[in-house]
Amino acid sequence: MNAPLATTATRGVALDVRAVSKQFGERTVLDQLDLRLDRGEFVALVGRSGCGKSTLLRLIAGLETASSGDITADGKPHAQAQAQTRMMFQDARLLPWKTVLQNVGLGLPGDWKAAALNALAEVGLEEHAQKWPAQLSGGQRQRVALARALIHTPRLLLLDEPLGALDALTRIEMHQLIERVWQKHGFTVLLVTHDVQEAVALADRVILIEKGQIGLDQAVVLPRPRTRASHEFGALEEHILNRVLATPQSPISPSGLDAVVHFGALRWAQ
């Protein structure tokens, strides 16, 4: 399968989350949340642990049902677009008894082998097609998971902290790969991450969820590929991180922030 080169205007879905609420028992996790993603846009969701990032992703993926509100893709109920949506998790979720190639082609009808090899080539793993998942590194397993998503030519890619378990260098390589395939295919991306630097490196917009709603909607207008060492990158990262840490769940009092947050020393928001 040669995935067609596409512009962001043609391939990605426009996603509209309108007044979506989600309660688990007495607890309101999302409260009338509104979020719009343009076609082909790359948006990162950040926020304190438990603020509802994964819940929002799972609602969009159709793995949970909203208590109220609705989600549309290209103006139609999103349920109709679920076949064009793929999700990646922190764990690659590969079947250990199937080869890398078989994992990529999982569930596909007909002769999918050429397409699976093509998808593996896109993530730089063509030569590992006949290996077992256990023979791969964590980063390679996530590449297989990405290939397994790409073979379905998704129009919406949902990433739930997919790089959370990887070491720093592997993460940076994965950032480059994800950015490359996103630019090539033009799908819309929603990435959940605890790593504010990762959000600034990849996203067109960084969204902070707090108190069940959007507390910050920050455009990232830096040219790509982004240089983490630049002053503009660092300033934006610090601004977002300070904002995340200032949320009510924070154990740090807002008045103490300046003393506690040193740019460069801290970029994770748990």
Ligand SMILES: Nc1ncnc2c1ncn2[C@@H]1O[C@H](COP(=O)(O)OP(=O)(O)OP(=O)(O)O)[C@@H](O)[C@H]1O
């Ligand atoms: N199926 C469920 N049943 C009950 N409570 C749930 C369920 N799923 C999530 N929650 C609760 O909803 C809240 C939000 O969870 P969610 O996983 O969306 O947060 P998160 O922002 O992704 O957190 P983290 O960054 O730690 O992954 C948490 O308090 C969680 O315990």
